[in-house]
Amino acid sequence: MTTGMAAARGFTTPFSVRLLRRADVALLSGKNGVVLEVRRKKRRLLAAGDLVKCCCSEIRGVCGSGKNAQKGEERLFEHNKRPTYRGRVPVMPFASPHSRFVSKQEKFFSRCTPRSSGPQSRDSPPKRDTGIANEKDWGISLLNENVNESGTNEDGSTWYRESGExxxxxxxxxRWTRMGGQSSDGTSEWKETWWEKSDWTGYKELGVEKSGRNAEGDSWWExxxxxxxxxxxSNLARIERSAQKQAKSGTENAGWYENWWEKYDAKGWTEKGAHKYGRLNEQSWWEKWGEHYDGRGSxxxxxxxxxxxxLGTKWGDKWEEKFFAGIGSRQGETWHVSPSGERWSRTWGEEHFGNGYVMQDKHLCKVHKYGKSTTGESWDIVVDEETYYEAEPHYGWADVVGDSTQLLSIEPRERPPGVFPNLDFGSSPPPPREPSGSS
Structure with a gap:
């Protein structure tokens, strides 16, 4: 997902948010007009999981000025996907954590990373299906002073480091820091940019961009x-997280792309999703998924x-479920198309009526199940069974607030007395944008 840095519109004053939870609460931050209280609870991390460019954006592209500040650049490469189609979709050889691609990168970085005063890069090819990393995993550490330095290592590789505001x-x-390095013959390089942003509306942003390539032509960006x-x-505080990752092989017609996004607000509204794409020579695959919780049980x-x-062979699988208060439906389809164009499919559905009763410590309800396939099979029955669905995300607002301490601690500029944020109210809500990973 790409969301632009904005002087967020429609803010009358810097906002103050207060979270009221059923359990114990703890004051997380009381600075800069933001007060967040979250319940203390055991957290479970979301298991979530980008286009290859050898060049990062110039720092002006990452940190704009004022209302024209950086808007997340949409990169339309191939979106990664690796669905579980009974082993028919291959594993990308160059992107595996234990593959020759990664090991060559590790050798490169140990070779070109300066031993003393130069930046110690943590850059490496991104791994597939890893979702959105937490702050602590990125280790963003911005320099407090302006720096512009460079150097050459004993093996002839070079490095540079810059920072500013x-x-x-x-x-x-x-505030930003940029660093990078290059091998002596220029065939291998890495770049990394960190930034934090803020304004008087209460907007805060933390981010990272990395890219690299090696002598074999393998390249990546995230x-x-x-x-x-x-x-x-809604005037509610919202936290949004996103990640894009991609890699491309220099020796095969192979590559992958991932776009992940998560959105949370202070009343429990949550949206999560991912678009993925991958290719290995003659095979390509895609995957899209989404989750939406309205904070009221739907x-x-x-x-x-x-x-x-x-050769023309195609196959796929899709499903959808909608629930509220035990009432809802599920439906799906599995399909296959041969090179000659012959199509097979099986569709199925469930209707859960929520009219439950208890039997032997189980809460059963009537469920209507139906389906058919192109081979002539069909079914249409009503059974008694348990209805199960997740009405709340396992990783929600309290979790993301607790994992965003560095974001919340960003110090904005001091606002002079009598100066208020510029207002820019729209006459209607902006149209929804399809994430850049869509296909």
Missing amino acids: DLGENGYRC TWREVLHQDEW VLKWTDKWAETE
Whole structure:
């Protein structure tokens, strides 16, 4: 997902958010007009999981000024997907944590990383299906002073490190650090940019962008962003996180792309999703999935996976479920198309009526199940069984607040007395944007 840095519209004053939870609460931050209280509870981390460019954005592209501050650049490469189609979809050889691609990168970085005063890069090819990393996993550490330095290592490889601060209207500030290195013959390089942003509306952003390539032509790019802002229509605090990752082989027609996003607000509204794409020579595959919780018990989940070969064989699987208060439905389809165009499919559905009763410590209800396939099979029955669905995300608002301490601790510029954020109210809500990983 790409979300632009904005002087967020529709803010009348810097916002104050208070979370009221049923369990014990703990004051997390009381600075800069933001008060967040979250319940103390055991957290479970979300298991979530980008286009290859050898060059990162120039720092001006990462940190703009004022209202024209950086808007997440949409990169339309191939979106990674690796659905579980009974082993028919291959594993990308160059992107495996134990593959020759990774080991060559590790050798490269140990060779080109300066031993003393130069930056010690943590950059490496991103791993597939790893979702959005937490702050502590990225280890963003910005320098407090302006730096512009470079050097050469004993083996002839070079490095550089820069840092600075950009200021703009509406109290906009972007602190950034950029570093990188290159082998002596120029065939291998890495770049890394970190930043934090804020303005007088209460907007805060933390981010990273990395890229690299090696002598064999393998290349990668990834970025991660975390944003705190006030929703201009609900006036609720919202935290949004996103990650894009990609890698491309230099020796095969192979590559993969992932786009992940998560959105949370202070009343439990949650949206999560991912778009993925991958290719290995003659085979390609895609995957999309999404989850939406309205914070009042209603939930929507869906998945769509498909793959194809250059010979014309295609296959896929998709399903969707909608529930509220035990009442809801599930439906799905599995399908296959042969090179000659012959199609097979099986569709199925469930209707859960929520009219439950207890029997032997189980809460049973009537469920209508139906389905058919192109081979003539069909069924249409009503059974008594338990209805199970997740009405709340296992990783929600309290969890993401607790894992966003560095984002919340960003210090904005001091606002002079009598100066207020610029207002820019829209006449209607902005149209929804499809994440850049869609296909």
